[in-house]
Amino acid sequence: MTLPAPLPVAQPATPSLVGLTRAELGEALRAIDTPDREIRMRTGQLWHWIYFQGAKDFGEMLNVSKTMRAKLEAAYTLARPEVTSEQVSNDGTRKWLIRMPPVDARDRGAEIECVYIPESDRGTLCVSSQVGCTLTCTFCHTGTQRLVRNLTSQEIVQQLVVARDQIGDFPGMTPPKDGLIPSGEGVRAVSNIVFMGMGEPLFNFDNVGNAIDVLSDGDGLSLSKRRITVSTSGVVPEIPALGARAGTMLAISLHAVRDDLRDTLVPLNKKYPIADLLDACRHYPGLSNARRITFEYVMLKGVNDSPAEARELVRLLKGLPAKINLIPFNPWPGTKYECSDWDVIERFSDIVFNAGYASPVRTPRGRDILAACGQLKSETEKVRARAVLMGE
Ligand code: SAH
Ligand code: SF4
Secondary structure, three states, X not given: OOOOOOOOOOOOOOOEOOOOOHHHHHHHHHHOOOOHHHHHHHHHHHHXXXXXXXXXXXXXXXXXXXXXXXXXXXXXXXXXXXXXXXXXXXXOOEEEEEEEOOOOOOOOOEEEEXXXXXXXXXXXXXXXXXEOOOOOOOOOOHHXXXXXXXXXXXXXXXXXXXXXXXXXXXXXXXXXXXXOOOOOOOOOOOOEEEEOOOOOHXXXXXXXXXXXXXXXXXXXXXXXXXXXXXXEOOOOOHHHHXXXXXXXXXXXXXXXXXXHHHHHHOHHHHXXXXXXXXXXXXXXXXXXXXXXXXXXXXXEOOOOOOHHHXXXXXXXXXXXXXXXXXXXXXXXXXXXXXXXXXXXXXXXXXXXXXXXXXXXXXXXXXXXXXXXXXXXXXXXXXXXXXXXXXXX
C-alpha cells in the first residue's frame, strides 16, 4: 500500500523588510550582525529607500555599501504581497485583492481587499485591519465571514505600498493613463487613508497603532495624521487610547439612535451602549471644531431612516464637534436589507443639514465592482473550501 503524499505545509518565504517599523528594521539589521553603533544610521537609510523612494531592489540603495547590500540581499527581500486581482470601476475606483504570504508555518496566507477612491483633489485608500471581522453587524458583508485573524502592522502598511506601486505614486513612476488619478503640484495620488476596509481596527489596536506610526512618518510615507481616519463600531475603552496613542481622526459607525435598534444592527452596542459611546467621543483627545468626529449612518429602508430619527440624531450629537456621513446602504448577495429611497435620504439629510451639518450623503463609489463600504469579503474562505475539497 502506498502512503498518501504528506500534506504540503506553507513555509514563510525569505522575510520582506517592506512594512516594518523602525524598531523592527533595527532588529532585522541586528540579526545580520550590524554593529550597534550603525543601527540608527542604517535604519534611516533603509527607511528612506523603502518608504520615500519605494525601492524594489537593494541594488538601488546607492548610499549603502556594497557589502551591506549583499548581506541584506542574502537575508531579506523588498517583496510586496501579491496583487491577485485588480478591478477598475467605471468611476475610477480600484479594488485590489492582495494575498498575504503565510505569517508562520501553520498559516496558509490570507487574502484581503483594499480599495482606492480617486477624487479631483485627493485620493483615499480604504485599508483593512483584519481578515474578516469578529463582529457581526447585520448589514455588513465582512461580518458574515467566519475566518478571522488580525493583520500585522507590516501587512497594514504594505497595503499603502502596494497601492502606490499600482498607481505609480512613488518618485520616478508614471501613473496609469486612464486620467482618473489625481495629480498636480503637491497632490499625492494617495493623500488620505481610512480604516474602513475589513475588520474592527480597535480590536487590533497595537498593530494599527504601529502601522499609523509608519504611515505618518515624515521621512517616509508621510501621510498627515489629519488625513488618517480610524473607523470603529464603538469599542469604547480603546477610543481615548487611540487618541492618545495615534492622534488620528476618528469615525464612529453609529447607524441608530436608540439602543434597542443599535443592539440588532451593531451587536457590540449591547456591551457599549450609545450613551457610553458618545461619552467616550466627548473625551476624545484633540477634539475641536477643526478636528471633528465623523458619525457614519447607513441608510436602511424602513429601519433607521425616519425624520424622527434624523431629529434624534441631531439632538444626540448636540455640543459635540461632529460631522455626519449618511451612507446609502450597499447591498450584497443574500442581505435582508435595502437601501432607503432617494427622497427619504434627502429628507433625512435636509433635517441634518438644517441643524448645521454640511454635505452629509456619501456618494457610493465602485458599486459595479462591489468595492463599497461593507461589501468587502475576502476570497480566503472560498480558497480554503477549495483546498479542503482537493484534500490538502
Ligand atoms: N469595523 C469598522 C470599520 C470597517 S466598516 C466599523 O464598523 O466602523 C466601515 C464602514 O462601512 C462602517 O461605518 C460600516 O458600518 C459601514 N458599512 C458596513 N457595511 C455596509 C454596507 N453594506 N453598506 C454601507 N456601509 C456599510
Ligand atoms: Fe465588523 Fe465594521 Fe462590518 Fe461591523 S461594520 S461587522 S465592525 S467590519
